[in-house]
Amino acid sequence: MKNSILKYTFISIASLLFTTSCSDDDTSLDTTKPEINLISPKDDAHIHLGDVINIEAILKDNVELGSVKVDIHYAGDGHQHRSANVNWEYNKEEVIPSGQKEYAYTHKVQVPSEGITDGHYHLGLYLIDKAGNQSQTFIEIDIVDHDHQH
Numbered sequence: 001m002k003n004s005i006l007k008y009t010f011i012s013i014a015s016l017l018f019t020t021s022c023s024d025d026d027t028s029l030d031t032t033k034p035e036i037n038l039i040s041p042k043d044d045a046h047i048h049l050g051d052v053i054n055i056e057a058i059l060k061d062n063v064e065l066g067s068v069k070v071d072i073h074y075a076g077d078g079h080q081h082r083s084a085n086v087n088w089e090y091n092k093e094e095v096i097p098s099g100q101k102e103y104a105y106t107h108k109v110q111v112p113s114e115g116i117t118d119g120h121y122h123l124g125l126y127l128i129d130k131a132g133n134q135s136q137t138f139i140e141i142d143i144v145d146h147d148h149q150h
Contacts, residue, residue, distance in 0.1 A: 030131035034061040038125060043139040048146055050113030053123070059096070059103045061129040068105055069093040069126040075140065076119035088116035088143070111143060118145045 040056040047053055053072075059065055074087035088111075096103050124138040 030063045032062045033133045033135045034127045034129045036125050036127050036135055036137045038137055045141045047143050051111050053109040055107040057105045059105050059127055064130040065096040065100045066128045066130045067095050071124040075122045085117045118143050
């Protein structure tokens, strides 16, 4: 009888441990996308060839931020006057310091002073948290040539 009680006690404890360790505990899983508050530049900003684009944003996550990527690419209709120019692209990814839930992001981008197509460009920020959740935001900027008259 003593063996039966020990046997049932062992089976009960083992069952309890097994069901506890195999349960789906969704409370620790981060499924919330991070947030981007782009402060600067503003949508439809006019930037001259050779200028610096000052990017400022507040980045937030409920658990921990991971990395941020800046993407600038041409979004025009193909209308250009000088055939020697190329559509400019800029990409830069940065890791956010560990343990951050909120981060004041600043980044400076030097616009080439010549040789690129002026016109409409998209400026985007991609934000990824440590769990792999991603958010993005895009604005349109105009890169204009000082000497170009339309």
